Amino acid sequence: MKPTVLVKLSFRSIFRNRMRSLLTTLGIIIGVSSVIIMVAIGEGSQAQIRDTINSMGSNLLIVMPPRGRFDANRLTQKDAERIRTEATLVSAVSGTLRRSVTVVGGSGNWSTIVYGVEPDYQAIKQWELQEGEFISEQDVKGRRKIAVIGSTVAKNLFGGVTGVGETLRIGNAPFQVVGLLKSRGTNSMGQDLDDVVLVPLTTALVRLSRNNYLSTIEISAISEDKMTEAQAEVEGILRDSHRLADDKENDFEILNQSQIIEVASSTARILTILLACIAGVSLVVGGIGIMNIMLVSVTERTREIGVRLAVGARRKDILLQFLTESIVLSLLGGAIGILFSLGVVAGLGKFSPIRAIVNPLFILVSAGFAGSVGVFFGYYPARKASGLNPIEALRTE
Template sequence: MFKESVTIAVNALLGNKLRSVLTMLGIIIGVGAVIAMISIGMGVRDKVQSSIAGLGSNLIMVSPGAVKSAGVRQAAGSNTSLTIKDAQAIARDVSDVNAVAPTVSRQYQIVAGNQNWNTQVQGTTPEFLEVRNMNVDVGSFFTNQAVDARDRVAVIGSTVAQSLFGDANPVGQTIRIDKSPFRVIGVLASKGQSAGGGDQDDVILIPITTAQERLMGITYVQMISIQAASEEVIYGVQAEVAALLRARHGLTNDQGDDFTVRNMVSVMETAATTTDTITLLLGFIAAISLLVGGIGIMNIMLVSVTERTREIGIRKALGARYQNILMQFLIEAVVIGVLGGVIGIALGVGSSAVIASIAGWNTVISPLAIVAAFAFSVAIGMFFGIYPARKAALLDPIVALRYE
């Protein structure tokens, strides 16, 4: 009986092809929209997480606090409380630390021959590459000897290299930073765009001592980047760093920190929570069209029951029971949901690929989203098909046979 009911349902749908397609359209669009929207949301999440992870593995960042003058606190990072010796003490005294890299930075106009470019110049140490997961593509990075000697050497990002030298090899060339000559010894491997939309390749790295004494005329550092041994110990390292710096800066219990310690784990967790919420919202908005499709199924099934009233009466007169009529129309509604779901899956996957190709967005097809959308489409067909099917099954056979 089940096989026969499926055959009857398919024949009924094929007998009204246009009406059946229009009925399934709501389910098709709904399933496709759910899959496409969730793939976009998950793509955004992966892009943000990869960008944050690209800043460094198990990264902890220590920045100066805010200056307080006459009861008024200035902007965050305006203090000058951190020094290279603080970074050295962290590397020496804090356990579970792989590498520490102090940095200073400032915007400068860069000149190379008849070309110029305005970019960020960062003074740092050789450990910066390990802490920030960076690599040198061409040439080499400066050494600790260059830091001690305050050498005028520079490693430039790929954006800077292209802007100043085009397709020529920059290694060995001379650039001027604030009118001071520097020899290019390497080009960084491209890292692309950051989560905040900035160009991570638009940077020049020089020895921190050179930056402090030959360019900026400062003795403090603006950031200390720390790579913890693993993600599991990152909060313990963060607490040790805070305790060490408080002791080094002579802060008493009633005094607040003159620095800020942050880790990228909390940033990634916050970003993941935000993007997951956005993905869920997009999925719910798209799922509304599935409900509209379900209403369409109910509407068309009610029409079908009305059109086939005499047929129902004949079946009942020949011995069809309540369960047989109910199953027949319920299967017809479920078939609409199944066919609409299958076509909708193809539409959603195709739409995600088109969006990724044309708009350049990162999309991630989720098998769970596909299964959930398909199951929901079948459930919608069943739910909205129950009332029309029950109405057909409850028809009085005598009244049905008299129906014109």
């Protein structure tokens, strides 16, 4: 029998029992669409995590005090200076000091975070300026009392004005605002990236710290694929700088941005796989529904099968007829499921903050998967149909 004839026959028999076919395919529709939606949401959240971590800086290495032991902090400006001069795989280095402070401005008070930073910090964080200029080498050397502020701070301290040229007070000291950072909005964790005040590191160390230890040293590696080597280089320099013996543990910790992304997105990936598997179960249940209906159909059409065998159908022809029917049925369900899930994903993008990404390749995969559900669950009923004895089949009522 020609394939076109087989497909035509299947469509006819599917449309002959419209309601039954629809209910049968419902299982596949739900299965396919839930798999696609789950994976789309999973991929969306992975992308979100990646973006959030990338917004922390480019090719970032962060040197911190050992985890949980901030009192053991020994990071100094000298460490930062040695990394800057000795490391070859590093393009920018800035020590930072981070303090939560209430600053006072022209039109009010504002609790924010003040960072003492060095000029390289701009490149590391890829900050762009809306107005004015960034902290310079001279500012750091001269311990100048100047500040670069984020837009949230500007809004709260100076009302509608940009604030450049104005004065704000940190503690008792007046700082002149020399720059306004371009707004970055909030990241996916809800953190306002514009709620910052940047001051020269040296000034901050004098004004906001009782000792000379840094909060972190932030470093940009020269490229993404050199991150691990750069990390090793920095580690060597710091061990030397801290005069650690070979058998001593590090008294600092280095976070590697690509590792953070790896860890965070692998968690998300595992979650995605888990969700897809649960959704996949409903696809299997849908397949069982198809098998069930195909078995009913074979019983109902026993006489038809007998007639077909009598007029010269081979067993293979009967097998293919019923197999084609279940494949067409599940592919129809798959197609409806794909359309439905695309609608849901589009709706999510429009009406909710959930990010969902549909990979076109995955649509092909799920269509293929729906088809193979048809083959797998259609084979047994089709096999049963093709094994009927024509004499008995013709005799059934």
